[in-house]
Amino acid sequence: MADPTVEYFAGPARQRADLLPSGFSATVRLDLRRAGRTDHWYLVLDERDVTISEEGERAADCVISADGEVFDRIVAGADATAATLRNELTYRGAPVVLIYFQRLLPGPPGSHGPDRVDRGDGGDRGR
Template sequence: MPDNVEIFFDGLRRRGHDSMLADITGRLRFDLENDGEVQSWIITFQNGEIAIAQQEGNADCVINMPRDFFEAAISGAKDMRSGWLRHVYLVHGSLYLLRAFERLLPQKPGMSDRRYARLAPSRAKNE
């Protein structure tokens, strides 16, 4: 039976073209740690298209994260940015791709819908 992480990535795989990500290109890898084991997932962004692979490999951004935090983030219970600021997980490489990924996550109750905010280099200094 698929778990929540597999269901989430399968949903991304079936998502099709996403105009919110039309200007994003790169590879993001999540290394999800659980009881000493690491499960790797690669998300490839290519001008609005999303490809998913459960494998290790090179990426423009690598995120080492506890699996339980990732599960909470994909359910909307935890916020990716606050987890990073609290050093819950490590990011190596392009933060821009992490920000693009955040746009795919459900909103926490009471938050504005950040999925429709454009990612622009000029915004980065204001965040």
């Protein structure tokens, strides 16, 4: 069976990489618990691109740990912040990397990324 999280970061997440700030570069390791083992996936976020590989317990700027099923729900649109508050997802490392990493996640079905929202007011709210 294919891994939904790996498929997401190998495909759709790369299309969202333009939401990362210009010049941003970081590494993220996903430690996903599945069927009595922990899979380690290594992501490189570099110059608006995302690559994923299976490289063991390599050091990273941010390490995110969760049950594989929890992360599969997150890449399907569940709220990563809510999972963190429920302690279903934990991280260690640079918080700014986690914040930018979350830009790669899809968000709830039907939601829009920050650059896709049409407020109908010309985009100059508050001016």
